Amino acid sequence: HGPTAEPRPQIHQIGPRRLREEKTLKSKKDGTLKERHNPRAFSVANVVRTQRSVQRNLDRAQKKEYVPLNDRRAAKIEEGPPSLVAVVGPPGVGKSTLIRSLVKLYTNHNLSNPVGPITVATSKTKRITLLECPNTTTAMLDVAKIADLVLLCVDAKFGFEMETFEFLNMMQTHGFPKVMGIFTHLDQFRTQKNLRKTKKLLKHRFWTEIYDGAKMFYFSGCVNGKYLKHEVKQLTLLLSRVKYRPLVWRNTHPYVVVDRYEDITHPSRVEEDEKCERSVAFYGYVRGTNLKGGMKVHLIGVGDYEMAEISALGDPCPMFDKEKEALVRLMGSVGTFCFVHTPYCWLTERLDYASLGLRLSIKRTPSCMHLCPTSALYPLTKTLYILTLEK
Numbered sequence: 001h002g003p004t005a006e007p008r009p010q011i012h013q014i015g016p017r018r019l020r021e022e023k024t025l026k027s028k029k030d031g032t033l034k035e036r037h038n039p040r041a042f043s044v045a046n047v048v049r050t051q052r053s054v055q056r057n058l059d060r061a062q063k064k065e066y067v068p069l070n071d072r073r074a075a076k077i078e079e080g081p082p083s084l085v086a087v088v089g090p091p092g093v094g095k096s097t098l099i100r101s102l103v104k105l106y107t108n109h110n111l112s113n114p115v116g117p118i119t120v121a122t123s124k125t126k127r128i129t130l131l132e133c134p135n136t137t138t139a140m141l142d143v144a145k146i147a148d149l150v151l152l153c154v155d156a157k158f159g160f161e162m163e164t165f166e167f168l169n170m171m172q173t174h175g176f177p178k179v180m181g182i183f184t185h186l187d188q189f190r191t192q193k194n195l196r197k198t199k200k201l202l203k204h205r206f207w208t209e210i211y212d213g214a215k216m217f218y219f220s221g222c223v224n225g226k227y228l229k230h231e232v233k234q235l236t237l238l239l240s241r242v243k244y245r246p247l248v249w250r251n252t253h254p255y256v257v258v259d260r261y262e263d264i265t266h267p268s269r270v271e272e273d274e275k276c277e278r279s280v281a282f283y284g285y286v287r288g289t290n291l292k293g294g295m296k297v298h299l300i301g302v303g304d305y306e307m308a309e310i311s312a313l314g315d316p317c318p319m320f321d322k323e324k325e326a327l328v329r330l331m332g333s334v335g336t337f338c339f340v341h342t343p344y345c346w347l348t349e350r351l352d353y354a355s356l357g358l359r360l361s362i363k364r365t366p367s368c369m370h371l372c373p374t375s376a377l378y379p380l381t382k383t384l385y386i387l388t389l390e391k
Contacts, residue, residue, distance in 0.1 A: 069246050081285035082119050082127040082317070083244060084257060086143045087182075089153030090163040091135050094184040094219070094227075098153065099130050101226040105236055107340045116344035117259050119317045122240055127317055129257070129285075135163060142300055144170040146257055146287075148244045149178045156183040156198060156218070160205060168209055175247040180215045180238070181206050187221035254291040256284040260343035279308070283343075317341040 027033035044050040087095045099114040106120045114132060121127040133143045143150075144167065152167075154160060171177065183202060189195040199218065207214055217235050219227045226232075265278045293310045317340065 069248070069251060081287050082129045083148045084117075084129045084131060084146055084287075085149045085151060085239070086131050086133055086147035087151045087153060088133040088140070088143060088164075088167055089182075090155075090161045093153040093155045094182075094222075095132050095153050097184075097222060097225065097227060098151065098182060098219075099132060101232045102130060102236065103340065104226055105229065105232050109340070111342070111345055113345055116342075117257065118345070119259075119341035121317055121319065121340075122236070125319065126240065127319065128239065131257075133167075137166070138301065140167050140170055141174075143167075144174045146250075146255065147177050149180065149239075149242060151180055151182050153182045153184060154202070154206075155185050156202060157185045157188045159202070165209070175249060177247070178242060178244060179210050180217065180235075181210075182217050182219065182235075184219045184227075186218055250288050252289060254286055254288045254295075256282065256286055256291070256297075258282045258284045259341070260284075283313070 024033065087098055089095050096114050099118065100111050103109070103111050103118060103120060106122055117129050117131045119127060119129045131143065133139055152164065154164060186195060189198065203216060206216060215238060217231070219231050221228060260283050262281045263278055264281050265276070269276050291310060293307060296304055296306055298304050
């Protein structure tokens with residue numbers, strides 16, 4: 001082992017796997033390799049267990065299948081009425097704050113007080129109508145009949161309340177639409193351990209009432225009267241991807257969610273007799289099937305009436321199309337070119353485009369408000385229906 005000793009030769013030991021591979025290669029070269037066909041080598045160990053597993057997988061796949069229903073409202077999403085998103089919950093859970101936050105994110109403008117239906121364009125091909133449900137039984141019944149998507153607001157600090165379960169029972173009667181949970185006031189928890197425990201309890205309770213895997217969103221706090229932007233952004237991403245399955249009754253009956261109404265009775269008749277028969281015009285999108293003149297309609301809480309006239313109007317919240325690409329390019333340097341339809345509330349944020357070198361004409365009517373440059377007015381081409389009713 002001294003420095004003058006010669007090094008020992010290294011011996012590499014060949015393993016059994018290497019020997020088999022070399023033997024196989026040698027047999028292939030000689031042509032003496034025998035192909036093995038053993039069907040039992042790839043059979044199942046337990047036949048009964050395998051049959052049960054296969055049958056269970058087939059049953060699970062069968063449960064996912066359903067008969068497709070055509071949405072008769074429109075052939076294309078952009079041509080039909082906006083999807084109605086109802087914000088439901090007991091008082092004090094943050095329904096108005098949620099609507100203000102969504103409108104701010106979609107339009108970059110503030111709402112003073114969200115009253116009535118608010119229609120906003122969420123993208124170039126989609127728009128939604130936000131509706132806050134009052135805390136009354138009659139209002140809950142009406143919303144359960146017309147809502148395409150329900151945002152169920154729950155105060156996480158207080159828990160589920162009686163109004164929440166009552167509304168869920170109403171939806172089961174009138175056809176169950178899609179439901180998402182909105183849990184607010186999470187910033188009132190002092191420790192993370194208590195917060196995690198409450199989230200787990202609320203999730204299991206919510207899944208028990210709706211279905212396992214129902215979507216839920218957690219809003220931790222408010223800044224300037226609105227929820228945090230990144231939390232609201234998660235909700236808007238899912239709103240843009242959700243698909244609505246048309247309910248059978250709504251798909252076979254025409255109905256109108258009234259955006260606003262006007263008393264069009266002649267003023268002289270009202271001066272002569274304040275209790276005279278009035279003529280009222282209702283404005284709104286027609287959903288379901290087609291609505292024809294002369295049909296009898298039922299006003300919820302009022303009674304049955306006959307339509308004296310029905311006519312189509314321009315859409316107060318239009319969508320983009322290929323004919324307006326020049327306008328999109330013009331507003332591309334300014335920002336998103338979006339529309340909002342707020343019949344009963346106004347946008348409070350001051351609009352200042354003077355520094356951008358654009359002169360804007362603001363058209364403000366009782367039914368809609370939209371902005372357009374004076375060099376390229378945005379035409380209203382879609383349909384909005386007016387119903388004139390006489391008793």
